Amino acid sequence: MAVKILTEHINVPGINTFDVYRKMGGYTAVEKALKKMTPEEVVEEVKKSGVRGRGGAGFPMGMKWSFLAKPEGVPRYLVCNADESEPGTFKDHFLMREIPHLLIEGMIVSSFALGANKSFIYVRGELMYVIHILEKAIAEAKAAGFLGKNILGSGYDLELVVQPGGGAYICGEETALLESLEGKRGNPRNKPPFPAVKGLYQSPTVVNNVESIANTPWIVNNGGDAYASLGIGRSTGTKLISASGHINKPGVYEIPLGITVEDFIYADEWCGGIRPGHHLKAVIAGGSSVPILPAHLILNLANGDKRLMTYESLSDGGFATGTMLGSGGFIAMDETACVVRNTWTFARFYHHESCGQCSPCREGTGWMDKVLERIEHGKGNMHDIDLLVDVAKKIEGNTICPLGDAAAWPVASAIRHFRDEFEWHVKHPQEATQPGAVYRGAMELV
Amino acid sequence: MENTAPQLFKITFDGIEIEVPPGTTIMQAARQLGPHYAPPAMCYYEPLKGTGGKCRACLVKVTAGSAKDPRPMPKLVPSCITTVQDGMVVENTTNESVLETRRGIVEFLLINHPLDCPVCDQAGECHLQDFAFEHGRVTTRYEEERRTFEKHDIGPYVQLHMTRCILCYRCVFTADQITNKRVHGVMNRGDHAEISTYIEKAIDNDFSGNVIDVCPVGALTDKTYRFKSRVWFSKPVEAHCDCEKCSGNVTLWYRGDEVIRVTARKNEWGEVKEFICNTCRFERKKTSDWTIEGPTKISRHSVIMANKYRADLKKPAFGLKVAEAQYKQIDDSRPYITDGTTIRELSKENNAKANQRSLAENN
Numbered sequence: 001m002a003v004k005i006l007t008e009h010i011n012v013p014g015i016n017t018f019d020v021y022r023k024m025g026g027y028t029a030v031e032k033a034l035k036k037m038t039p040e041e042v043v044e045e046v047k048k049s050g051v052r053g054r055g056g057a058g059f060p061m062g063m064k065w066s067f068l069a070k071p072e073g074v075p076r077y078l079v080c081n082a083d084e085s086e087p088g089t090f091k092d093h094f095l096m097r098e099i100p101h102l103l104i105e106g107m108i109v110s111s112f113a114l115g116a117n118k119s120f121i122y123v124r125g126e127l128m129y130v131i132h133i134l135e136k137a138i139a140e141a142k143a144a145g146f147l148g149k150n151i152l153g154s155g156y157d158l159e160l161v162v163q164p165g166g167g168a169y170i171c172g173e174e175t176a177l178l179e180s181l182e183g184k185r186g187n188p189r190n191k192p193p194f195p196a197v198k199g200l201y202q203s204p205t206v207v208n209n210v211e212s213i214a215n216t217p218w219i220v221n222n223g224g225d226a227y228a229s230l231g232i233g234r235s236t237g238t239k240l241i242s243a244s245g246h247i248n249k250p251g252v253y254e255i256p257l258g259i260t261v262e263d264f265i266y267a268d269e270w271c272g273g274i275r276p277g278h279h280l281k282a283v284i285a286g287g288s289s290v291p292i293l294p295a296h297l298i299l300n301l302a303n304g305d306k307r308l309m310t311y312e313s314l315s316d317g318g319f320a321t322g323t324m325l326g327s328g329g330f331i332a333m334d335e336t337a338c339v340v341r342n343t344w345t346f347a348r349f350y351h352h353e354s355c356g357q358c359s360p361c362r363e364g365t366g367w368m369d370k371v372l373e374r375i376e377h378g379k380g381n382m383h384d385i386d387l388l389v390d391v392a393k394k395i396e397g398n399t400i401c402p403l404g405d406a407a408a409w410p411v412a413s414a415i416r417h418f419r420d421e422f423e424w425h426v427k428h429p430q431e432a433t434q435p436g437a438v439y440r441g442a443m444e445l446v
Numbered sequence: 447m448e449n450t451a452p453q454l455f456k457i458t459f460d461g462i463e464i465e466v467p468p469g470t471t472i473m474q475a476a477r478q479l480g481p482h483y484a485p486p487a488m489c490y491y492e493p494l495k496g497t498g499g500k501c502r503a504c505l506v507k508v509t510a511g512s513a514k515d516p517r518p519m520p521k522l523v524p525s526c527i528t529t530v531q532d533g534m535v536v537e538n539t540t541n542e543s544v545l546e547t548r549r550g551i552v553e554f555l556l557i558n559h560p561l562d563c564p565v566c567d568q569a570g571e572c573h574l575q576d577f578a579f580e581h582g583r584v585t586t587r588y589e590e591e592r593r594t595f596e597k598h599d600i601g602p603y604v605q606l607h608m609t610r611c612i613l614c615y616r617c618v619f620t621a622d623q624i625t626n627k628r629v630h631g632v633m634n635r636g637d638h639a640e641i642s643t644y645i646e647k648a649i650d651n652d653f654s655g656n657v658i659d660v661c662p663v664g665a666l667t668d669k670t671y672r673f674k675s676r677v678w679f680s681k682p683v684e685a686h687c688d689c690e691k692c693s694g695n696v697t698l699w700y701r702g703d704e705v706i707r708v709t710a711r712k713n714e715w716g717e718v719k720e721f722i723c724n725t726c727r728f729e730r731k732k733t734s735d736w737t738i739e740g741p742t743k744i745s746r747h748s749v750i751m752a753n754k755y756r757a758d759l760k761k762p763a764f765g766l767k768v769a770e771a772q773y774k775q776i777d778d779s780r781p782y783i784t785d786g787t788t789i790r791e792l793s794k795e796n797n798a799k800a801n802q803r804s805l806a807e808n809n
Contacts, residue, residue, distance in 0.1 A: 168635065170635075185631075185632065190498070190499035190524070190527050351636060351637070352635075352636065353635070353636070354635065354636035354637070355635055355636065355639075356613055356632075356634075356635050356636040356637060356638075356639035357500050357613070357615075358499070358500050358501070358502050359488075359500070359501050359502055359503075359551055359554045359555055359612065359613075360502055360550065360551065360554055362554075362613065362636055362637050362639070363554035363555065363557055363558060363637060364554055365636065365637075366558075366593070366636065366637040367554075367557060367588065367590070370590040370591075371590070374590075387587055394547065394550030394551075394553075394554070397521045397522070398502050398505060398521070398522060398547055398550070398551075399502070400499060400500070
């Protein structure tokens, strides 16, 4: 069995309560960090671990922490981004629901390392019951002396606040999240200044994903080197993957970074293969924002090697033949899935979720949505396909925040790899608009 | 004696070297070079804090970040909010990807714009018109239905045409920073986002009229001037009055002997120099209310500039200089359709579409 960092005790009955969690070795990281280590040492261990941000961008967490400005007399904040809204990703939700104390412990350790005395967990508003779970966990931790004033006699104070979001996808973008947390409209800010310099209430702030923070107790307990020894290359540790789609065993899996994609899809330990009688057609490897890949490209690199579940291997080949690990929302599709319809669904999502602040994203997402809707409903023209590529190109990289890229990539990649299918929709509108109709032309299934 | 003069940063903008103090944005540096060089700005508004970065019209390419770190910036950067570094090299109109992106931005701004310029009071002094003229394409690729909004009446003075809005947020910043109580914000998200006053509550404070001046398009216009005249048929004159609320420095717009509009004075970038109060703007519409200073010098908008001054008052040498300074090469490579057959076919196609639409509506 592979090492489990986050989900080792996930099946222990009552692990969501403080007592059971403590019995299973919980909160030892808080004791170790606060009593035996300095904040700098904790940061150093996280740096050594090489853990990369689990929210999607994959930015090294230790480096992010070391960028935090530390001016005298200005409070610093740690904000946990629990606004997980990416279609296809549901790992943070799972983690907070099943083992809330892991996040609380991680928040205490991380806040201590960053010198924050007030930290926030920003949870998406739809998950009200998770907010209640977290608040209960915080109350338990406080009663046991792990939160509040003078924690464990170390002189360190920490207050933890759970804040429900309003249910906007854009508030998962870190600066929009900070705006929302301040009580304003959730519009992303222009960067620079980055949150590490001017974040929440214009103070230095670190924003980390739930899973990233949940890794810190293990790193403190076992050392950064032990963490770095897991995984391959710059993809260290384990990663939660939310697997969904046409696989036999959908769910959240903690995988060691470095297994092959083929293993992940077909091994019984993980997804257990594509549903009986069907074949893999395409995979979206990291949540709806990342480029979709056809079966033969997701399983193998362009040079024929097996593709691995790592940040590097998944992005091998750039966007021509690669994709991204993203937030780990792994969506597998068999030959009954219509890529055009799927792309339209995503485009509609981004159209609905664009904040409307900058022009390319505000107007471009709506445009792509409408054109894709026409193609899907048999009213498209051949030039619409090139138009979509051009619109996606004009959005990509020209927006304030990554939502523009996230809206453009799925469309651009779907046309890049499944152009035949789009053309079939245009050329055979009668056939394509039948209920359940899917392109059955030449394509590589696995 | 210690040298206390601030150190200047040297930057290269479109191949021209210029020295500016640290903290200057690329846009401000480019504006020092003149209108020919400055990137277009649809949302950036110097007098208002926090504006900029939204419309993406002013994106430029930084080919060298600074003398210390001469790596190019990976993405195009908004020039209005990016501060210069010593040794920075910026490409604006000399970079094809910048121009291509700008064509894209115009297209994005126009796809949901009603293009009702013939009946729009802003026409002639509309920044979107200028921007589209300079960077737009001749035909549209947009075949979908344009977005529309429900009409909101926002009071007796200001007319809101939400369909024309490009969401630059300038009026929101004005409401925030100039008026003392904010009743003006943005509702909803994405392309359904709309300027609102929570909701339909009249903007009733003394400086609310300034949202008209800051609006780059015809989304917020003066109700007292509505449909009175085309901008280019009225004649701007500088005037002032003794006002207890504001500076009283305004521009009067005459048609014949009648003051048909009062606006704040604007600089060559279309930015208000001093915000004026609603009394000056909407109530004082008689010449006797004002002390006239003389004709307004308009340096940018050619439409208003045209036929403004009597020929015999013009000094030819000066006029030539002005013309030279303002001369701008028009991009003639744009795909104008001049072929008669194509035009006929296009109009046939459009007519067929319009017929279908009206049929569908009538049924």
